[in-house]
Amino acid sequence: MEPVERLYLDALMEEAAVPERSLRPQLLAGARARRRPAAPTAAWAEPYAGRVAAMDALLASAVDDDWAREIVEGWTLQELVAHLAAKDGLLAASVGAPVLGPALDALDAMGRTLQVQEYERARSPEQTRRDWRAQADALCRHLGGLTPDTPATLDGVAGAVSDHVLARGLETWIHTDDAASVAGVRLPHPVPAHIRPTADLCARLLPWTMMLSGVDGAGRTLHLILTGPGGGEWTMPLGVHDTAPGTPDVSITTDVIDFCFLLGGRAEPESYPAEITGDHALAADILRTAPALSGP
The missing domain is CATH 1.20.120.450 (dinb family like domain)
Known part of the structure; x- marks a missing residue:
């Protein structure tokens, strides 16, 4: 089993x-x-x-x-x-x-x-x-x-x-x-071995959720830290056509389970618990648009 x-x-x-x-x-x-x-x-x-x-x-x-x-x-x-x-x-x-x-x-x-x-x-x-x-x-x-x-x-x-x-x-x-x-x-x-690839997918979706919500992330870079079993770190460009990350404009640290449920439409972006350093307005856009692909 x-x-x-x-x-x-x-x-x-x-x-x-x-x-x-x-x-x-x-x-x-x-x-x-x-x-x-x-x-x-x-x-x-x-x-x-x-x-x-x-x-x-x-x-x-x-x-x-x-x-x-x-x-x-x-x-x-x-x-x-x-x-x-x-x-x-x-x-x-x-x-x-x-x-x-x-x-x-x-x-x-x-x-x-x-x-x-x-x-x-x-x-x-x-x-x-x-x-x-x-x-x-x-x-x-x-x-x-x-x-x-x-x-x-x-x-x-x-x-x-x-x-x-x-x-x-x-x-x-x-x-x-x-x-x-x-x-x-x-x-x-x-189990953590199943959470990690799911969290990775959610992280990779962020440029697309921003674009679908009308937010242009081109030329911007996110440092994402997901804590807890199955978590990890990602430094990623926020433009869907960007090929490589630059120096991070913002760093977001949050729980890996909470992050997956945010992308899944089960959290309120406005009150979402996260530690943010750098561009707070960009962080707000990232979190606000994260559930854009969630649905029934």
Whole structure:
């Protein structure tokens, strides 16, 4: 059993962390039997596979009230899981992996989400859980035969498949946290070996989030220090066409988990906790625009 799965199972089995209204203790033993390990995949896709296994461990303990409860975007837990399956299926289609569920009539994320949600509403929550997991596992198995630089496109964004898979892992992580928070369950974060590449993706996205928000970072340089397990340091240009960093204009020090959740749209940029030296106005622009790529 990989460490991340053990952590999630242990958290679920702590009855003190389980509210009476949800994830009932008497069902947790059954959840242990129903959970499945991460699907075999390429080493560079393991952060995504680990998040899938973690979400599945949480879903294994859900009861009727949990599935019907609104989690985020006005979606119930069942609709949220269908959304994850929809986006995983779009990435699968881009790289030639099996696409499960209804026929692929929509190639944009929201269109496909609405299609899969409609399909899953006629099914039981457990069937939706199995459909999502089958799609994720099919993608994981296919990724095992690809190189990380294989081109892929998701929702009109072209890039290396490894970056798209890290983005899928980040979204699955965030939505697992969304569901756990609504259920009143505190779950541990991914292992550091999975956090580091996810944080690296988030750091590399900053020039793009600035550009998409109408902020020109060309010729400016950021020194980013992410603290905690899985963190690190990046000195990076802030222009999307810049080829090399210069002398840093600003330094931002913050927690690596907080940073990933900021990019994922789960933090308020105006009150975001960070230590800043240098150009404070530039730092404010970086933090304000960081969630630009987050969405349902």
